[in-house]
Amino acid sequence: MEKDTLILSFESSCDETSVAVIKNGKEILSNIIATQIKSHQRFGGVVPEVASRHHVEEVTKCINLALDEAKVDYDDLDAVAVTYGPGLVGSLLIGIMAAKTVAFAHDLPLIKVNHLAGHIYSANFVTELQYPFMSLLVSGGHTELVLVTGPGEFHTLGDTRDDAVGEAYDKIGRVLGINYPAGKKVDQMAAIGHDTFNFPRAMVQEDNLDFSFSGLKSAFINTVHHADQVHEELNKDDLAASFQGAVLDILSNKTFRALKQHPVKQLVVGGGVSANQGLRKRLAEEIEKRHLDMELVFPPLRLCGDNAAMIGAMAQIQYDKGDFADLDLNADPSLDFDM
Amino acid sequence: MKILAFDTSNKPLSVAVVVDGEVLAHVESTEKKTHSISILPDIKNTLEESNLTINDIDLIAVSKGPGSYTGVRIAVTVAKTLTDTLSKKLVGVSSLELLAANGDKAHILVPLMDARNDNAFAGVYQNSRDNFVSIMQDHHTSMEKLFDALKQYDESQLEFINATPRLQELIQNQFPNAKIITSENSLPDAAKLAKLAETKKPVENIDDFVPTYLRLTQAEHDWYAKGHKDNGNVSYVEEV
Ligand SMILES: [Zn+2]
Numbered sequence: 001m002e003k004d005t006l007i008l009s010f011e012s013s014c015d016e017t018s019v020a021v022i023k024n025g026k027e028i029l030s031n032i033i034a035t036q037i038k039s040h041q042r043f044g045g046v047v048p049e050v051a052s053r054h055h056v057e058e059v060t061k062c063i064n065l066a067l068d069e070a071k072v073d074y075d076d077l078d079a080v081a082v083t084y085g086p087g088l089v090g091s092l093l094i095g096i097m098a099a100k101t102v103a104f105a106h107d108l109p110l111i112k113v114n115h116l117a118g119h120i121y122s123a124n125f126v127t128e129l130q131y132p133f134m135s136l137l138v139s140g141g142h143t144e145l146v147l148v149t150g151p152g153e154f155h156t157l158g159d160t161r162d163d164a165v166g167e168a169y170d171k172i173g174r175v176l177g178i179n180y181p182a183g184k185k186v187d188q189m190a191a192i193g194h195d196t197f198n199f200p201r202a203m204v205q206e207d208n209l210d211f212s213f214s215g216l217k218s219a220f221i222n223t224v225h226h227a228d229q230v231h232e233e234l235n236k237d238d239l240a241a242s243f244q245g246a247v248l249d250i251l252s253n254k255t256f257r258a259l260k261q262h263p264v265k266q267l268v269v270g271g272g273v274s275a276n277q278g279l280r281k282r283l284a285e286e287i288e289k290r291h292l293d294m295e296l297v298f299p300p301l302r303l304c305g306d307n308a309a310m311i312g313a314m315a316q317i318q319y320d321k322g323d324f325a326d327l328d329l330n331a332d333p334s335l336d337f338d339m
Numbered sequence: 340m341k342i343l344a345f346d347t348s349n350k351p352l353s354v355a356v357v358v359d360g361e362v363l364a365h366v367e368s369t370e371k372k373t374h375s376i377s378i379l380p381d382i383k384n385t386l387e388e389s390n391l392t393i394n395d396i397d398l399i400a401v402s403k404g405p406g407s408y409t410g411v412r413i414a415v416t417v418a419k420t421l422t423d424t425l426s427k428k429l430v431g432v433s434s435l436e437l438l439a440a441n442g443d444k445a446h447i448l449v450p451l452m453d454a455r456n457d458n459a460f461a462g463v464y465q466n467s468r469d470n471f472v473s474i475m476q477d478h479h480t481s482m483e484k485l486f487d488a489l490k491q492y493d494e495s496q497l498e499f500i501n502a503t504p505r506l507q508e509l510i511q512n513q514f515p516n517a518k519i520i521t522s523e524n525s526l527p528d529a530a531k532l533a534k535l536a537e538t539k540k541p542v543e544n545i546d547d548f549v550p551t552y553l554r555l556t557q558a559e560h561d562w563y564a565k566g567h568k569d570n571g572n573v574s575y576v577e578e579v
Contacts, residue, residue, distance in 0.1 A: 017576075034577065034578050035576065035577060035578075035579050036576050038573075038574075038575045038576070038577065039575030039576060042558075042562050042567070042575075043558045043562065047556060047558040049408065049556040049557075049558070050556050050559065052408070052412060053549070053550075053552070053556070054575070054576050056412055056415060056416055056419075056549050056550065057546075057547075057549055057576065058576055059416065059419075059420065060419055060420060060545055060546050061546045063420070063424070064546075074424065090408075090409055090412070093375050093409065094412065094416050097413055097416040097417050097420070098420045100379050100417075101379065101416070101417050101420040101424065102424050104379050104382070104383065104393070105393055105421055105424045105425050106424065326380075327379040327380050327383060328376045329376075330375050331375065
């Protein structure tokens with residue numbers, strides 16, 4: 001029986017300060033998440049300098065809570081892991097400095113984790129991953145299709161050419177008078193409304209795996225502005241349903257196009273938008289409709305947004321490979337899979 | 340007392356280990372290196388040069404600002420995490436006071452951090468029995484306002500420290516007889532930081548230790564300017 005591995009993990013790439021203790025990459029002993037949403041709601045979106053300041057306020061509290069809740073001490077730890085990109089540079093730096101300091105102070109190996117890889121490996125807490133598997137990454141910063149061919153082996157198949165899907169939700173949310181983050185509310189309204197506006201489904205005809213949401217967003221905004229000008233009252237639930245209908249068509253079209261090219265046994269969805277109920281339902285229906293023998297994996301709601309547990313899951317793979325970082329680790333705000 | 344001191348509040352980076360008043364090792368970099376990359380390797384090297392480990396250190400001393408927001412955050416995050424994780428003592432020193440330590444003790448010392456557009460972070464310090472006493476609180480100010488406030492002093496007694504070329508020009512116009520130490524000649528010195536820290540009370544609650552920015556973010560400033568009020572006691576961050 002092999003010895004257990006305990007990794008203290010840090011995540012601070014955007015507006016959540018999170019520290020977790022993860023056992024063997026599979027078991028969450030603690031996963032403390034301090035969210036700044038309330039703060040940024042004052043400004044209608046994440047303000048980087050405000051986010052960085054909050055991370056400094058929270059970081060040691062989160063470390064101590066994570067250790068307490070996991071009932072472990074520094075002596076029990078085997079490594080320290082941290083998100084080093086992509087994300088807001090000022091935010092990333094706080095987690096990186098704290099993680100490097102803990103690694104240095106306790107002479108622990110340091111593991112630098114790609115935030116996107118973390119989102120994908122949230123699935124590790126749900127199921128036994130079987131390679132290769134397909135991953136659909138949907139968040140405020142990213143919309144990607146990634147084929148994972150082995151532990152920590154990522155191949156980006158498609159990416160967004162403009163806005164990320166979560167970003168599009170926030171932008172049309174603003175037009176509907178919904179404060180950031182708008183995804184949850186739009187999802188709820190979409191469940192009530194009907195897809196009556198026939199917004200464009202960008203690039204679904206094109207034979208590639210890339211996404212585009214800016215045309216949809218503009219069509220949405222133009223529709224609302226035009227109605228405002230002629231003093232016409234539009235049904236907001238129908239607007240939400242029409243927007244979400246187009247989003248789901250685009251996401252599902254590209255995802256199943258990718259799955260046709262790369263038949264796999266698992267479809268793993270990750271990132272903030274993976275909490276979307278409409279998306280969960282739609283992908284399940286499509287799999288059934290196509291009679292695919294494929295497991296659909298969504299993270300539990302708590303692990304859809306940014307959290308350090310997922311960083312610990314990915315870090316375990318790197319730990320097993322001996323993939324360690326040095327104390328001169330810096331943030332890489334535009335990090336992606338393809339180096 | 341064994342002190343590890345470091346400063347990243349401006350472009351230079353300075354790390355020192357000082358034991359019972361004696362500087363055992365000292366790393367200075369004036370190059371435009373990235374503090375986030377170099378600070379921990381520099382701390383490690385400084386300790387190794389001193390033949391000490393981090394566990395031997397009794398007190399961490401850090402410049403807590405004002406200065407470059409990112410720079411100050413880097414040092415403060417390392418300092419508070421190090422202190423917390425190893426249960427050490429922590430002292431935060433004003434980065435302006437640290438600059439004042441580069442001045443002539445007989446003078447009225449005006450340390451500056453250029454904050455662009457003819458603004459600066461500034462303080463006024465005087466030396467009294469080997470201690471620096473703040474006679475005007477560190478604050479963010481236009482140079483014009485600062486000059487007004489300094490008119491009460493004898494011009495030849497004034498010594499401006501860490502003046503960028505632009506600030507130097509402004510000072511010379513206003514106080515041609517004042518002494519000016521340029522930014523190249525007033526590097527923050529972590530050995531002096533250690534010495535200043537010895538005279539100060541350690542931080543009581545490490546979690547609450549944050550940089551002294553002396554300025555709200557633009558977004559918060561605008562938000563309050565619109566008439567929003569939070570009575571200063573709203574918690575904007577919550578554990579979920
Ligand atoms: Zn994320």
